[in-house]
Amino acid sequence: xxxxxxxxxxxxxxxxxxxxxxxxxxxxxxxxxxxxxxxxxxxxxxxxxxxxxxxxxxxxxxxxxxxxxxxxxxxxxxxxxxxxxxxxxxxxxxxxxxxxxxxxxxxxxxxxxxxxxxxxxxxxxxxxxxxxxxxxxxxxxxxxxxxxxxxxxxx
Amino acid sequence: xxxxxxxxxxxxxxxxxxxxxxxxxxxxxxxxxxxxxxxxxxxxxxxxxxxxxxxxxxxxxxxxxxxxxxxxxxxxxxxxxxxxxxxxxxxxxxxxxxxxxxxxxxxxxxxxxxxxxxxxxxxxxxxxxxxxxxxxxxxxxxxxxxxxxxxxxxx
Ligand code: FES
Ligand code: FES
Numbered sequence: 403x404x405x406x407x408x409x410x411x412x413x414x415x416x417x418x419x420x421x422x423x424x425x426x427x428x429x430x431x432x433x434x435x436x437x438x439x440x441x442x443x444x445x446x447x448x449x450x451x452x453x454x455x456x457x458x459x460x461x462x463x464x465x466x467x468x469x470x471x472x473x474x475x476x477x478x479x480x481x482x483x484x485x486x487x488x489x490x491x492x493x494x495x496x497x498x499x500x501x502x503x504x505x506x507x508x509x510x511x512x513x514x515x516x517x518x519x520x521x522x523x524x525x526x527x528x529x530x531x532x533x534x535x536x537x538x539x540x541x542x543x544x545x546x547x548x549x550x551x552x553x554x555x556x557x
Numbered sequence: 558x559x560x561x562x563x564x565x566x567x568x569x570x571x572x573x574x575x576x577x578x579x580x581x582x583x584x585x586x587x588x589x590x591x592x593x594x595x596x597x598x599x600x601x602x603x604x605x606x607x608x609x610x611x612x613x614x615x616x617x618x619x620x621x622x623x624x625x626x627x628x629x630x631x632x633x634x635x636x637x638x639x640x641x642x643x644x645x646x647x648x649x650x651x652x653x654x655x656x657x658x659x660x661x662x663x664x665x666x667x668x669x670x671x672x673x674x675x676x677x678x679x680x681x682x683x684x685x686x687x688x689x690x691x692x693x694x695x696x697x698x699x700x701x702x703x704x705x706x707x708x709x710x711x712x
Pocket of ligand 2: 410652
């Protein structure tokens with residue numbers, strides 16, 4: 403089970419965008435160059451963040467991506483859902499119904515205990531991610547990194 | 558991010574094996590027939606459970622798979638790790654070091670705050686799964702299902 407590396411890119415790009423001066427829109431190519439990432443694939447992640455309402459994109463020669471809401475209103479869960487989708491990692495295919503006794507006794511309206519336990523675990527994971535905002539991440543970043551990004555994105 | 562369906566198969570097969578009478582060894586083909594699963598692929602999952610010390614396999618015409626330890630000593634985390642491996646779902650590729658200021662200021666010995674938060678969330682998930690044993694799952698199964706499996710695996 404592996405999360406796509408797009409999640410790491412997406413979180414760091416949201417921070418880079420937040421650090422651009424004067425709320426300026428950043429094109430995918432500039433973010434890709436700044437973080438040494440492949441621009442076409444990064445652009446897909448930025449589009450996904452836009453569809454999820456985390457970024458706003460402006461077209462045109464001076465266009466690019468801005469934050470659609472402040473860092474404290476974006477959680478790691480929001481970013482993970484934007485990039486990875488919202489489907490649960492564990493999906494029960496109801497194999498308990500494949501046996502004769504299963505078909506005879508199981509109430510399909512009551513989820514299998516395995517499915518319930520897997521969902522409880524995923525909920526614990528989601529709750530942790532939902533409790534962490536990009537403002538919390540930002541707060542742990544060295545000021546020189548933030549100042550450097552600001553300068554970098556000024557011209 | 559998706560868990561392989563082998564996890565669902567593995568958990569239910571451990572239960573089916575536990576329900577076989579007289580601690581008898583079950584070949585992959587019998588388990589596959591009982592749960593209507595493809596035998597060659599199920600056999601791979603059973604081998605993985607054996608490598609993880611959850612099952613013990615005996616070769617030969619009367620051979621097959623037995624539990625290597627009782628249901629209360631097997632957690633959902635054990636089964637997930639046996640099938641999915643133990644790598645974390647989120648893997649930081651250190652993109653914070655790809656910028657000039659990152660290289661200049663970041664202490665690579667201190668993990669990125671994003672990585673730390675992702676790991677905390679995965680720990681919460683693992684902790685839930687480690688708190689749930691197959692004996693807990695067994696306890697929620699209808700007695701007719703258990704009796705049916707026992708009869709099914711008797712001859
Ligand atoms: S039947 Fe799907 S997890 Fe049990
Ligand atoms: S550098 Fe990898 S998560 Fe931040």
